[in-house]
Amino acid sequence: MSLDILFLIALVGVLMVGYPVALTLGGLSILFAGIGYGLGVFDPILLLALPSRLFGVMTNAVLLSIPLFVVMGLVLERSNLAQDMLDAAARLFANVRGGLPVSVMVVGAVMAASTGIVGASVVTLGLLALPGLLRNGVSPALAGGTVAAAGTLGQIIPPSIVLIVLGDQMSNAWQKMQLDAGEFAPETVSVADLFAGALLPGLLIVALFVAYLIWQSPPSQVDDTAHTQTSRTRGEWLALINAFVPPVALIVAVLGSILFGIATPSEAAGIGAVGALLLARKRLNRAALSSLLQDSVHLISMIFLIVIGASVFSLVFRGLGGEETIATMLSQLPGGTYGALIVVMLVIFALGFFLDFLEISLVVVPLVAPALLAMPLADGAAMSPVWLGVLIAINLQTSFLTPPFGLSLFYLRSVAPAQLTTIALYRGVFPFIFLQVIALISVMAWPQLATILPHSLYGQ
């Protein structure tokens, strides 16, 4: 077995022991560079490229939007805006069929759009919404499934941090593929393209979830609607508008300015951060602001150390010849392009049990994406990088929900009351997984779902 494959196997094994992922990635790479040097299959001169690669990470203008989006997301999360949205929606729709779970789903979509780290949004929603759902007679299974699914939504609904990282990686892969093919004036794919591509599939998933929740909720609640309708005061509607309009307007403004090409992602993120701080100014004192900034710094450090670890990894892996090995393996799979695509999707699905979106975007995507993008589709056309990115995003989102290893389920368990048993949670997420798979298959069958928006916005 060649050293590059041994390296991958060792990596998966060693990651499991639980040392920080970023350092395991970087450290094991250096060790394998040493072994490769000893065996004469790794040229140590390659390591001299390390500083300029890391300097490229430091000065990457796309990644500059990450700290700004982190601030925007944490401010929105900490300032009880989510709490207000939930309270207002719950008061108004408590007696409408499926009203409570649907409120949680919608708030989840709005909130998660800004935080974008699975753990954070699942835990927040779990703490905020789960007790209320259970108290109001929603079955533990449905409540647990709703919260897990709503919290995981943030991965695909732009502007999410993981889509920025994925977009950056897709852009590199797309350029590399074209250069390899001898195209020296490559087309580009931007973060905005991926945001635009993910929007319709993201909304499709939300719509499927909401429809399921309405269908699934007991009609007995509908009986109450008649008389509660009259008790809905103007005040309650105003509370709802007050709670929802500012954060939704902010997210729409940020996303809209990116999608319509008015602002770069980092400019839009800067506006988003300032806007969130203005919305929350009355709820944040100096101490709260300071702790919020410190937590943001930790989150940013965590993200960028993974970027650095992954950068070391890909340099060494490429130096060991791993890239050609993977490309050869993919091209020899039965079933041609679709066979390779399905195998990659299954591998990513399985990896999603252990690794977060970030690590997969940074480690796995650069390995497989250039090879996949170089394979022609059935009609002879090239594979769209936006389509591939959106497929990976939906796939991972599904993986995060799938028992027994789904990351979202672990996060939710850690904050769920004992009333929600593990079995109930598994039963509750199953329908959502099914709906996600339907969405995944739809996007696979109709790539237009992902490509039509970027196409009509940017004409690519």
Added chain:
Amino acid sequence: MNGVLNKTANRLERALAALGGLCGWLLLLLVVVQFLIVLARYVFAVNFLWLQELAIYLHASIFMLAMGWSLTADKHVRIDIFRERSSAVARRRVDWLGSLFFLAPMMIAIGWTSLPYVAQSWRIYEGSAEISGLPGLYLLKTLLPVFALLMLLAGLVRLVRLIRTNGRST
């Protein structure tokens, strides 16, 4: 011996935390700078290259200087499927083995390779490639070996803490 070690570790940890706290305020400054860039570009229709470069400088400084602090605070993500079920002794073993075999080689490699890279930049006091950009590119590059050093120091703090908790439990 242990007393000296602990005192040094405490001092190091406080210094790293102070640096991390500073990064928090740099982050707020970054938000303001980015807002000013937008304001200048869309309201006054001017582009200040140095302001855009300042945003990059701030952005890079924040995570390069704070990653050591995040390590002492144990904020770097781990895969905890097996860690959750393992004993405290096993977790400590993972931590010191990881520090020695992953953290140290990685940071030594980054530090070692970046020294000539940075020295080259200092020799010519490298500035921005653009005329109206910032002149301190050599300082920005210096963050690389500084980052490696801070991470090694943070790893040292964690090792001392491991010795201490070991001593206490036996």
